[in-house]
Amino acid sequence: MARVNQFLKNVPTAIQEKLPYKPVKYVWISPSRDIGEMAFKKSNKLPRMIRYLLKGLGSLEEASEIISYLLFEGEFCKEIIELGYDDAMAAEKEVLRSYDDE
Secondary structure: OHHHHHHHHHOOHHHHOOOOOOOOOOOOOOOOOOHHHHHHHOHHHOOHHHHHHHHOOOOOOOOHHHHHHHOOOHHHHHHHHHHHHHHHHHOHHHHHHHHOOO
């Protein structure tokens, strides 16, 4: 998205008006906590066979990023949803500011 926005910024205005593309405003929000670490703490909720297979990659702690993609346990999902909400609320002013130019 950033590359397309940069490209459009470099296109002359007369040509920009003919293009079907418009710059997209966005705010980059990253998790304030390590999701892999959060997943590792819940790795005991994974089925035993999955934990066994993951240990083939190293320790469960080393496989924490993969665990974060595999763990659909309710409590973990609730935690990452709350984390996303909290991080978005922390960026609220920046998000609202991005709409001020319209």
